[in-house]
Amino acid sequence: MVGNAIAIPPYASLHQTASSNKPFFSFPSSGLEAHKATTPLQSINHSCQEQPISLNNDLASANNRLNSGSNMIDTIYIEENILQHPRVLDICARFPKARQVTCNRYGEVFNPKAQNFRLQKQQPALILAEKYQGFMLKAPPHYGIGAKQNYYFSHMLNCLYDCRYCFLQGMYQSANYVLFVNYEDYFADIQRLCAETPDEPVHFFSGYDCDSLALEPVTDFAKEFLPVIRAIPNAWMELRTKSTQVRHLLDIEAFERCIVAFSFTPDEIASALEHKAPNILKRLDALNKLQEKGWPIGLRFDPIIYEDDYQQHYQSLFKTVFAKINPDLLHSVSLGVFRLPDKYFKKVQKLYPEEKLFASPLESRDGMMSYKAKIEEEMMQFCTQELLNYIPEDKFFPCSL
Numbered sequence: 426m427v428g429n430a431i432a433i434p435p436y437a438s439l440h441q442t443a444s445s446n447k448p449f450f451s452f453p454s455s456g457l458e459a460h461k462a463t464t465p466l467q468s469i470n471h472s473c474q475e476q477p478i479s480l481n482n483d484l485a486s487a488n489n490r491l492n493s494g495s496n497m498i499d500t501i502y503i504e505e506n507i508l509q510h511p512r513v514l515d516i517c518a519r520f521p522k523a524r525q526v527t528c529n530r531y532g533e534v535f536n537p538k539a540q541n542f543r544l545q546k547q548q549p550a551l552i553l554a555e556k557y558q559g560f561m562l563k564a565p566p567h568y569g570i571g572a573k574q575n576y577y578f579s580h581m582l583n584c585l586y587d588c589r590y591c592f593l594q595g596m597y598q599s600a601n602y603v604l605f606v607n608y609e610d611y612f613a614d615i616q617r618l619c620a621e622t623p624d625e626p627v628h629f630f631s632g633y634d635c636d637s638l639a640l641e642p643v644t645d646f647a648k649e650f651l652p653v654i655r656a657i658p659n660a661w662m663e664l665r666t667k668s669t670q671v672r673h674l675l676d677i678e679a680f681e682r683c684i685v686a687f688s689f690t691p692d693e694i695a696s697a698l699e700h701k702a703p704n705i706l707k708r709l710d711a712l713n714k715l716q717e718k719g720w721p722i723g724l725r726f727d728p729i730i731y732e733d734d735y736q737q738h739y740q741s742l743f744k745t746v747f748a749k750i751n752p753d754l755l756h757s758v759s760l761g762v763f764r765l766p767d768k769y770f771k772k773v774q775k776l777y778p779e780e781k782l783f784a785s786p787l788e789s790r791d792g793m794m795s796y797k798a799k800i801e802e803e804m805m806q807f808c809t810q811e812l813l814n815y816i817p818e819d820k821f822f823p824c825s826l
Contacts, residue, residue: 498643500524500550502534502601512606513553516643523551530554535582535599543776545600546587551643556605560614561629570684570723570757570822572661574627576618579634580605580646586636586667587700589780590728593634595769602635604644612653619657629654632665632686639668648673655680665725667702669711679719684756686723687712689746691738694730698782705742709749721756726812727824728763729804731785731796739808747815758816760808761824762801770794 498520505527507513517525528534531554564575582603583593594600605611619627631637631646641647647664654660661682674685690698692705703711716722724746732738763782765773767789774783788797795801809823 498523498551499548500526502526502528502531502550502552504528504531504554507553507555507606510553510555510606512608512645516551516553516604516606519643520551531603535597535601535603538598540598540600542594542598542600546594549583550601552601552603553606554603555607556610560611561618564630569628570663570759572626572628574618574622574625575630576627577630577633578611580608580611580631580650581635581640581644583634584636585639586702588702589698589700589773589777589782590730590763590765592765592769592773594776595765595772602640604640608649611650615653615660616657619660623659626659626661626682628661628663630663630665632663636666636668637664638666638670641668641670641673651677651683654683663723665723667699667708669703669707671711671715674720675714675718679715679721681721684721684723685712685715686725686757686759688725688727689742690726690728690730691742693738694732698730705745709746712750716751716754722750722754723756724758726808727759727761729760729808730763730782731800731804735804736807740811743808743811743815752815755816755820757820757822758812759822759824760805760812762795762804764793764795767792767794 499522501517501520501523503513503517503525508527517523531552534550534552561576561578564577569575583597583600584591585602615629631650638647650662654662661684663684663686665686665688667688671685687708689705689708695702695705712722726739726742729735729739763785770783774780777783786797786800787794790798796804805823809821812821
């Protein structure tokens, strides 16, 4: 699910196709479109080249580093024109032991093809950059949770988690994180769009090129964006997440125009596919705390994954989730099957040739890889019927290819 791209300088954003400025609508698991720019590389300064990750670094030690406070990031690349940006200085101060490397544009580090996403994912670097255009992108006509005006945006590229079904590993050459630090330009675009239709709600969706909250201790994303949304009467925001990093939200007053939307997959499937993500019970605990504080909650059962006994898995998941929350206070529930653009699927399958998910009964339709039509229809119908046992139909938003 995604919309009209704005022309962007090659170095400023990855939201543009290599051959033209025309966007393509192909958001896999999220339903939003993934725009990618593969631009001609500028010459790379020797000082800006990445150091290779040792093959001896196993995943367990990498996970420990990712979760060990100031050791979470050991290398920070910084565009030279933002070295003195207050947000850059603040982030660098949080990681005093991190190696700092300056570069001209973030694409010098992020775009080169000679990178191994799978190895790099063990210990991603942080790239601090400035975005120049295309802050808020129009969603396609049928995307949304009830509003007519829908936009999505990416303040960050790449995710802390390592989900096998995620399109990011097929879209980007690099597993490094890119954080665009010029939040104020995003704020201005939000204000502009809301002023254009002051009598209509305008919905902004985050969490498609990253998890909205997983790196909140680094980015202060919610801390800085939510006051802007709160101050504009017709602005709404969805924070999509698997994260338990909700401390800031628990410390401030909730408001109805911010929906915290949690993604869920059956435990058995999540343990196999959603590496590094909190388990289902931890997500539910975070969700409960937010609901008790008055935050509107969304449930995102997307992507649903096929197994021979998927009915049992999803019945159990829905029973577990709705037993632990107050369904009367839910904002919305969405549902969608596993899907990846063909070109991304080929890249991800090459990265993980042993992955069972990619041996499922899949087929390509209209440039999108998903389950065979009959299986998709059966899964959507079964899960829809199960969900409507718990929620009213007006809160249900199914996604389709």
